[in-house]
Every structure is written in C-alpha cells, then in structure tokens.
Amino acid sequence: MSSHQQEPTFTIGELARDYDITPRSIRFYEEQGLMSPERTGQNRIYTGKDRVRLKLILRGKRLGFSLAEIKNLFELYDSNPNSAVQLETMLALTEQKRAVLRQQLHDIQMLMNELDDVEGRCREELTELKRGNIV
Structure with missing residues (x-):
C-alpha cells in the first residue's frame, strides 16, 4: 500500500462537530x-x-452504561476481539440496564398515578368552590 492511501484522519473539532459534542x-x-x-x-x-x-461511547452513555463499563468492554474487545467473554459481559450489562429501566418505568407510572389523583382532587375542589361562589 502506498503512503498516498492512508486511512482518513480527523481533528478534535471535526469529531466534536460530527457528533454534536464539545472538544x-x-x-x-x-x-x-x-x-x-x-x-x-x-x-x-x-x-x-x-x-x-466515540460513537460507541456516546451510544453506551445513551443506553445508561457508565464510562467504567464502556471502558471494560473496550478492554475485553482489545484483548480478545469477538470473544465469548465480551458478548457474555455485554449481555449481563444489558440485562442489568433493563432491570433498572423497568424499575424506573414502574416508579414513573406510580408518580403519574399520584399526579392523576392530586389533579383530580384539585379539579373537584375547584369545581365545588366555583359552584358555591366561594372563589
């Protein structure tokens, strides 16, 4: 391969712009x-x-992985690309994230139900106040 056919390179500014993050x-x-x-x-x-x-870091963060978890996956890959250990680790981390998200979803639904109750009581009370011209 001649030196004219080098792999493309990027500056920090180009990567930051491409992925809409800061240098x-x-x-x-x-x-x-x-x-x-x-x-x-x-x-x-x-x-x-x-x-x-960088793309994998940003995707991992979006999925809720810590930087330490992402680094661990990179290290597993670097030491043995396409290893079963890496895939098993990723599957375990994925299941952990799903469990956390399920709990968060449950917690959010509980809060939504509480807000519905509060809203309903406030509307009823407001209607009664208006009916009685107490407002």
Whole structure:
C-alpha cells in the first residue's frame, strides 16, 4: 500500500462537530482511557478506530452504561476481539440496564398515578368552590 492511501484522519473539532459534542468531552474520554489518539506536537490525530470508539461511547452513555463499563468492554474487545467473554459481559450489562429501566418505568407510572389523583382532587375542589361562589 502506498503512503498516498492512508486511512482518513480527523481533528478534535471535526469529531466534536460530527457528533454534536464539545472538544472538552472528547478530551475527557481520553483522560478516562477510552480513546488514545496519536499526537503530532500539541495536535491530536484521530483515526477511524477513534471515531468508532466515540460513537460507541456516546451510544453506551445513551443506553445508561457508565464510562467504567464502556471502558471494560473496550478492554475485553482489545484483548480478545469477538470473544465469548465480551458478548457474555455485554449481555449481563444489558440485562442489568433493563432491570433498572423497568424499575424506573414502574416508579414513573406510580408518580403519574399520584399526579392523576392530586389533579383530580384539585379539579373537584375547584369545581365545588366555583359552584358555591366561594372563589
């Protein structure tokens, strides 16, 4: 392969813009050991692998994974790509997240029911007050 056909690279600004996050967020992920771009002087040079990692970090966060959990998955993948251990770990984490979300959904439904009750009582009382011209 000639040196003219190099893998595309990206600046921190390009990645930040592409994923609608701040360069500071990207630097934070680096500090946490989730990404390790090459450097030329003070400039960071991101590869396609870094871009994929950033996309996975953001997806993991959206799904409720901690940065430590994401880092653990990356380390499992780096040490043994396509390993059963990585897949089993991901399945276990996914089930944990589902359990947390089910509990949150239950809690939200309980709060919605309480709000419905409060709202209903307030409307009844307001109607009675208006009927009696007490307002």
